[in-house]
Amino acid sequence: MIMARPKPIEEIIDEIKDFNKVLIAGCDGCVTVCEAGGVKEVQVLASALRLYFTKENKRMEIDETSLTRQCDKDYLHELLDKIDDYDAIVSLACGAGVQFMAEMYRKKPIFPGVDTCFIGVTEERGVWAERCQACGQCILASTGGICPISRCSKRMLNGPCGGSEKGKCEISPDTDCGWHLIYERLKELGQLDFFAEPTDPKDWVSSRDGGPRKIVREDVRL
Amino acid sequence: MRLRYPTNIKIIKVPCSGRVAIIHMLKALEEGADGVIVAGCLEGDCHYQSGNLRAKKRVIYVQEVLEKIGMEAERVAMYNLSAGDGPRFAEIAREMTEKVKELGPSPIKNAKKLASKKSKVEVAA
Ligand code: SF4
Numbered sequence: 299m300i301m302a303r304p305k306p307i308e309e310i311i312d313e314i315k316d317f318n319k320v321l322i323a324g325c326d327g328c329v330t331v332c333e334a335g336g337v338k339e340v341q342v343l344a345s346a347l348r349l350y351f352t353k354e355n356k357r358m359e360i361d362e363t364s365l366t367r368q369c370d371k372d373y374l375h376e377l378l379d380k381i382d383d384y385d386a387i388v389s390l391a392c393g394a395g396v397q398f399m400a401e402m403y404r405k406k407p408i409f410p411g412v413d414t415c416f417i418g419v420t421e422e423r424g425v426w427a428e429r430c431q432a433c434g435q436c437i438l439a440s441t442g443g444i445c446p447i448s449r450c451s452k453r454m455l456n457g458p459c460g461g462s463e464k465g466k467c468e469i470s471p472d473t474d475c476g477w478h479l480i481y482e483r484l485k486e487l488g489q490l491d492f493f494a495e496p497t498d499p500k501d502w503v504s505s506r507d508g509g510p511r512k513i514v515r516e517d518v519r520l
Numbered sequence: 521m522r523l524r525y526p527t528n529i530k531i532i533k534v535p536c537s538g539r540v541a542i543i544h545m546l547k548a549l550e551e552g553a554d555g556v557i558v559a560g561c562l563e564g565d566c567h568y569q570s571g572n573l574r575a576k577k578r579v580i581y582v583q584e585v586l587e588k589i590g591m592e593a594e595r596v597a598m599y600n601l602s603a604g605d606g607p608r609f610a611e612i613a614r615e616m617t618e619k620v621k622e623l624g625p626s627p628i629k630n631a632k633k634l635a636s637k638k639s640k641v642e643v644a645a
């Protein structure tokens with residue numbers, strides 16, 4: 299899932315301070331799972347903002363809503379009737395959701411309420427970690443199901459480098475060496491031949507090197 | 521026990537302090553409360569294992585939010601006491617009332633009063 303963290307409230311106050319009526323829009327998707335932009339976080343942010351602006355004697359109305367997904371036009375449409383009641387929207391969805399909202403409601407200022415960080419997993423409650431950098435050409439089949447692009451600090455396709463020590467990466471003793479993990483897993487799977495075989499340079503055109511990416515699938519288009 | 525504690529305290533009962541969410545404390549302040557006490561059981565004594573520890577984290581979170589928006593963090597406080605300890609409750613209630621008195625009335629209550637006065641004047645004009 300896409301992982302994000304709440305923006306500092308000072309930053310959001312600064313975004314909206316010149317308006318009078320603002321809608322805080324959460325997303326029930328990924329950002330709910332990482333507890334950054336779901337219904338609960340919308341309520342807390344809206345309440346804190348109301349406290350701040352009331353204390354400052356500033357006329358400001360803050361309303362709350364949350365959409366099933368902000369990366370989907372059908373759900374964004376749900377705001378059609380009420381969007382004009384607001385001077386601005388703070389979207390707590392990931393960067394994709396914020397942008398899609400801005401594309402649909404071109405005349406409304408839309409501000410981000412979270413910092414979108416990575417594609418990852420919930421390791422435990424309150425701990426989220428990166429697992430994929432959406433390179434567009436997955437090589438997990440030959441790396442024991444562990445992604446060297448997101449888990450090796452240098453994104454090396456043939457590792458480990460000389461900085462790997464006792465299973466840890468040289469950038470920090472808290473960071474596992476991705477290639478150590480790959481080696482250990484391939485050994486467990488009896489697939490060390492993958493490790494012995496050098497990986498060819500990757501075609502990064504499917505990654506960001508090819509410019510903004512798009513998937514078009516005629517088989518599922520209407 | 522006929523203990524005396526300040527009458528301006530409104531008690532809201534919950535099954536466990538772990539039931540108190542961040543939004544509950546913020547809402548109380550939004551409504552104009554001068555201060556909020558979360559009273560949980562003694563640490564290590566939670567019937568639900570860690571409800572009071574979670575409550576403690578949430579209280580800290582609210583205190584941080586208050587600081588960031590320029591309100592006194594001390595308006596929200598967590599106390600731990602056993603459910604049978606009435607005298608301690610009365611003491612805490614007095615302590616918090618004193619603390620809040622020192623801080624003065626909630627800026628929210630004042631701002632709300634001002635706003636309603638303003639709108640009355642607007643109506644009269
Ligand atoms: S808008 Fe972003 S956070 Fe919400 S469901 Fe879509 S991808 Fe996930």
Ligand code: SF4
Nearest residue numbers: 430431433436437445
């Ligand atoms: S190889 Fe590419 S697609 Fe596969 S997990 Fe790594 S970054 Fe993601």
